[in-house]
Amino acid sequence: MKATVERATLLKCLAHIQSVVERRNTIPILSNVLIEARSEGLRLMATDLDLQVVETIAATIDINGATTVSAHTLFDIVRKLPEGSQVEIAVAADKMTVVANRSRFSLATLKRDDFPVIAETDLPTAFALPAKDLRELIDSTRFAISTEETRYYLNGIYLHAIDGKLRAVATDGHRLARIEIDLPEGARDMPGVIVPRKCVAEVRKLLDEYGDDAPIDISLSTSKIRFRFSAEATLTSKLIDGTFPDYSRVIPTANDKLLKIDAKSLSEGVDRVAAIATTEKTRAVKLSLAHDRVTLSVTSPENGTAAEEVPAEYAAAEFEVGFNYRYLLDILGQVGSDQVDVHLADAAAPTLIRENDDSRALYVLMPMRV
Incomplete structure (x- = not known):
């Protein structure tokens, strides 16, 4: 050679x-x-x-x-x-x-x-996605993939067809991310599959090499998935052999308290008050909701306290709720618009976060005790 x-x-x-x-x-x-x-x-x-x-x-x-x-x-x-x-x-x-x-x-x-080679098998479902759409499916969900190996069925993105949409979901039990796009031709009868975390990471790296409109050919069965980026580059992966939980049960539909707030202001405020949070126990940021404002606060036994007030649109009853600040920042980092809608119920119920009622992505965040 x-x-x-x-x-x-x-x-x-x-x-x-x-x-x-x-x-x-x-x-x-x-x-x-x-x-x-x-x-x-x-x-x-x-x-x-x-x-x-x-x-x-x-x-x-x-x-x-x-x-x-x-x-x-x-x-x-x-x-x-x-x-x-x-x-x-x-x-x-x-x-x-x-x-x-x-x-x-x-x-x-x-x-x-x-040298071992993953066997070529029949992959009956085949469709194509623009690189831009595949990037959005991954970026909007992968931060919520669980790293807990004992719950292996959560160690990936659940990809499935439902109601004329191609939907990607990831959750680690503390937060959930879901996004859907129009169902591409050829995907209607696809099985629901769990794409492993490592495969997701490698696909995302390769996507950086391709323009938004570049077609990515995806073929899959119940056990394998293949991404063909071009005639020269192909990635094949085994799928997670498990059953993804019924995630729809944790997506709240009756949260009656609506907070409309500037996503950047909220994210920067949370990041600042979290500067004193140095341990797992102090990762909770408290949101005190009052008329047209939210007060963010963190308490650390070692370092002291921090607080910041952020203007917002809020007209419901005053109350307090706490979240893991890192999880909240992860979600806010995916919001593409200036304003974000936060739908709340009470201090113990799941909170729904999305750009607006028409956005393709939604996020669910479980509160923490504060």
Whole structure:
């Protein structure tokens, strides 16, 4: 095997590929990237057995062949090579040589035949989404994905078709994020699937390389999902084998107290008073709602107290409610408009947050005792 490739092209590809590879592996070959020199260019693949990324890049191929080499080591080498250099990759026996300008490296390899590949299976549901819509589905929900491994069925985004819409939902039990877009052609009979957190993160990184209108082809079954970004880049992932809870039960429909407030002012106010919150117990920010204003306050036994008044539209009965300030900031960070509507019931009931009644996204936040 022998090929020559531009350093910038190889680096960009390796940046995508190596992030799939876990730093610690009990199976040595899972630390490697598969490199195949073909007539159409260099094809690189990485996997952790649940997730697989494949990219093909332009290169001058002198000798076809394939091998595997440490993904992180190769990435670090290419990253440190001079800009604009041409990188020559050659394999002989069980060594790969990497040559660029005056630099030369010799790396250990493992056999290509031992490299695991996620089996190609039938993916009966297929549809396409503009990159802009897929970005919005991810950005509006992924912050609410649970990291609690025991509740594995919450460790991803639940993607499903309902009422003529494609809906994405994530929750960790403390907050819930939901967004829906018009159902794309081909998705009507799709099964409800839970896309794992790591897959979501890798898809989101790849989306940064594509314009808003670039079509992303999505194919899925009940066990796998594939995102084809272009003819050169594909990501395949296993899905979470579990049942997502009936999230509709926690979305309040009768919250009768409406707070209309500038999202930026509220976010900045919460961020300022939270400066004294240094422990898990002091993460609660108290909202004291009165006529046309909200007073934000945080109390910390170690640091003292902080308070700030924010103007707002509010005409219901005065009361107080507390939220985890980080969760509240996460939600406010997704609001695209100047004003946000906060629908409240009482200090113990779920609170509904959305830009307005017509917005595609809504958020539910559970209160804290304050």
